[in-house]
Amino acid sequence: MTYFMFMLLVALIVGLIAVASNPTPYFAALGLVVAAGVGCGVLVGCGGSFLSLVLFLIYLGGMLVVFAYSAALAAEPFPEGWGSRCVAGYVLVYLLGVILAGGMFWGGWYEGSWIIIDNLKEFSMLRGDVSGVAVMYSFGGAMLVICAWVLLLTLLVVLELTRGLSRGALRAV
Amino acid sequence: MTPVHLSFSSAFVLGLMGLAFHRTHLLSALLCLEGMMLSLFIALALWTLQFESTSFSTAPMLLLAFSACEASTGLALLVATARTHGTDRLQNLNLLQC
Numbered sequence: 243m244t245y246f247m248f249m250l251l252v253a254l255i256v257g258l259i260a261v262a263s264n265p266t267p268y269f270a271a272l273g274l275v276v277a278a279g280v281g282c283g284v285l286v287g288c289g290g291s292f293l294s295l296v297l298f299l300i301y302l303g304g305m306l307v308v309f310a311y312s313a314a315l316a317a318e319p320f321p322e323g324w325g326s327r328c329v330a331g332y333v334l335v336y337l338l339g340v341i342l343a344g345g346m347f348w349g350g351w352y353e354g355s356w357i358i359i360d361n362l363k364e365f366s367m368l369r370g371d372v373s374g375v376a377v378m379y380s381f382g383g384a385m386l387v388i389c390a391w392v393l394l395l396t397l398l399v400v401l402e403l404t405r406g407l408s409r410g411a412l413r414a415v
Numbered sequence: 416m417t418p419v420h421l422s423f424s425s426a427f428v429l430g431l432m433g434l435a436f437h438r439t440h441l442l443s444a445l446l447c448l449e450g451m452m453l454s455l456f457i458a459l460a461l462w463t464l465q466f467e468s469t470s471f472s473t474a475p476m477l478l479l480a481f482s483a484c485e486a487s488t489g490l491a492l493l494v495a496t497a498r499t500h501g502t503d504r505l506q507n508l509n510l511l512q513c
Contacts (some may be wrong), residue, residue: 249416251422258426260451262433267442274446281457284419293460293475301453305486309446312490315497318441336432340425347416354417358464370464374472384471396484403491404453
């Protein structure tokens with residue numbers, strides 16, 4: 243189980259290196275999908291199955307799908323994957339940086355467990371993260387209202403930015 | 416640093432460096448920003464799970480909602496850029512150049 247968690251953490255870092263090395267956005271979106279998938283696995287390994295499901299549905303299924311078809315706006319005739327010279331250089335530099343950071347922050351490596359060990363203290367129907375999110379609807383009601391307001395405001399912002407015609411937000415003239 | 420802490424911290428810093436050193440497309444900068452939000456979500460959720468402070472579970476949910484707002488605003492800017500400049504390549508955004 244610890245080895246499985248290790249593979250998931252390595253895949254998270256490799257996925258984000260794949261995004262940060264700035265290839266053509268098609269490949270960067272693929273790297274981000276892989277990183278989000280293994281991020282969900284990391285959360286499940288630590289006992290947060292509900293938060294992992296939320297990440298999968300909202301982040302992967304909502305936001306990244308929009309990014310994937312927006313990648314059509316960044317179409318180029320000769321896409322650069324991770325094999326092209328410039329991008330491979332960035333990948334090597336970021337890999338070296340992560341290894342150096344791991345070597346620098348070596349202290350405390352064995353302090354905790356990689357996975358949950360003692361989770362069932364008492365018998366309960368609900369898991370911790372599920373009932374924790376329910377707090378958002380009771381004591382955190384004010385934050386929920388603010389969140390809804392912000393989402394409505396963002397809708398109006400997006401509609402204003404993409405108004406087009408002669409009153410759009412970005413003009414080249 | 417525990418390995419889990421190191422992995423999401425380096426994921427955040429990697430996304431930040433990818434955002435700082437973006438090369439050609441505006442969309443790759445937005446994707447690096449999304450990677451940073453992913454690492455922050457994982458960090459907050461692991462805070463909740465490893466310290467067993469279950470009422471903190473609302474923080475990753477709210478972070479996800481706000482990051483959805485930010486992603487949609489970024490994509491709207493991308494669409495506006497592609498509509499006016501024809502492409503989202505950063506070398507075309509040269510209005511302020513002397």
